[in-house]
Amino acid sequence: MKIKILYEDKDILAIDKSIGLAVHPDGRTKEKTLVDFILKNYPKLKNVGEPMEIDGEKILRSGIVHRLDRDTSGVMLIAKNKKSFEYLKEIFQNREVRKVYYALVNGTLKYERGTITKPIGRSPKDFRRYLAGRGAKGELRDSITEYTVLKNITNKKNKFTLLEVRPKTGRTHQIRVHMKYLNHPVVGDALYNEDGIGIKGIDRMMLHAKSIKFKNLKGEIQKIESPLPKEFENL
Secondary structure: OOOEEEEEOOOEEEEEEOOOOOOOOOOOOOOOOHHHHHHHHOHHHOOOOOOEEEOOEEEOOOOEOOOOOOOOEEEEEEEOOHHHHHHHHHHHHOOOOEEEEEEEEEOOOOOOEEEEOOOEEEOOOOOOOEEEOOOOEEEEEOOOEEEEEEEEEEEOOEEEEEEEEEEOOOOOOHHHHHHHHOOOOEOOOOOOOOOOOOOOOOOOOOEEEEEEEEEOOOOOEEEEEOOOOHHHHOO
């Protein structure tokens, strides 16, 4: 497994996650995950962080502080020791980390920029999905997503929009759910855009974690960027 390292010091590792790579095991499959890469290349990180339990099985999340969905690419931070894990966990929880994503969505948005504040809960029809607004079940968690239109694209009769998206909270599938709520789901999103129109030559979900900006343990502002994948560059 080859994973590009974007940045590394004694406390923090930043990697460029590829699409199709799960962050940690799910207890059901034996596929290789980001945690396998960490355990092989950084064995001292094995017990850094907080393990989870699935069906009675202990799942290691060595150094994992936040995650990206399997089919989302881009920059991810990994804690290299317990001190940095607790620090990163705190600044993520306090919303002191600035994350910027690029997303290609179906259709043309009404406004050039906006903020979505609909809480997110579980879908009553599909345990894999989340839902914003009416119909969501279980605990509704506050969720804030800002967006700015970067480019409007017309491909034959179909229209698409390239967005810069800035999630202020870190809910599961947040950007994908909020874009679905606006009726402009992410191109290539099999879960939330099952009937959407795609672009010839693009066979991935068009969501990419472009950059992450935060204060490091020394109190210095640090920004780490992931190069745009070729599918975004071609747009």
